[in-house]
Amino acid sequence: MPQPPNPNPNAAETPPPPETPHGTRHDPKRVHPVLDLAYWEAQFPLGKDGVRTGNSWVQSPEDVALLEQSRREAARHGELGPSVPVDFFTWSLGIDTDRPWLTRLGGTPWREADKPWPTDSDGIPMHFLGQICFADSKDILPFELPGDVALIFGRWQPGWTSLPDDDGFLEWSSLKLAEPLQFHNGWTTELPFCYQGVIHRSVQYIDQEQADAAFTAAGSTHGAYNFASVQATSIGSFAHLPQCGPCGSDSNFTLIATLSSLYFRGRWPLCDVPSSLVKVSRDGTAHDTGSIPGLTLGIGDAGCIWISRDKYGEIELASACG
DSSP: OOOOOOOOTTOSSOOOOOOOOTTEEOOTTOSSOEEOHHHHHHHSOOOTTSSOOSOSEEOSHHHHHHHHHHHHHHHTTSOOOOEEEEEEEEEEESOOTTOTTSOEEESSOSSBTTSOOOBOTTSOBOEEEEEEEOTTTGGGSSSOOSOSEEEEEEEEETTEEEOGGGOOEEEEEOSSOSSBOOOOSOGGGBOSOEEEEEEEEEEEESOHHHHHHHHHHTTOTTTTTTTSSOEESEESSOOOOTTSOSOSTTOSEEEEEEEEOBOOOSEEEETTEEEOOEEEOTTSOEEEOSOOGGGOBOBTTTOEEEEEEETTSOEEEEEEOO
């Protein structure tokens, strides 16, 4: 599939390849670091049952590796049906200071410095939750967007976030700004962490029933559920969304992108973080915390926020719990 040219707005000539986080690679046709799928599949091979296990959302390199291997195994047993392209995001620590418009959670938003900070209906400043950069993904959307980077604001407290009473705020930025915001002195409006997006091009299968037979033959006890389409921070017109989000042929909305919950769990929850933290009881037993409230983004109960476009061309922001 053709990729867009490098959109670096400040480059007078081809810049040197950026340093990439662990488990990623540099693709000169993409601005985001790209997930090194072969590396992660070697770290997380399929089990004896031939399919992945887990829930229906993708957040870590392990999730992507097991998902792609399971789909290939299922395809050996039958047709998986029609699909649409998608760009999934997993995460690494920190921020690319040379390209601060890239997809990330937390940090300082990529916006003009003189813009007023968004507030909710009570006048309280919102938290900047994250931004999604479309520079690598415009080829998979059926229409043009009002900007290059979507900024999402809402309410956050340790481990949990929401769009209060549909009072979240969506703002669009260009890759090139006159005077980018360098920092925001309202400490209550920024998250205490920052994670950089790592991109992976894949597909979402849109007909789960058609895929069921192939996945069942490959050893899945639940057919194509958790395999055909998944929830993730992603760009694309189809996804597995909680509580019947805007997907499907009978929807009046076209999905654009999602910002999904992130929890630290298992090995390599981030590309460059080898394990989630553990707590040790008095008898010396280690217990996986499952999630670290101060360092995670829980949207309701493992839900997500999404951006969609209605049939009149209006772009909306919404959310739902898992």
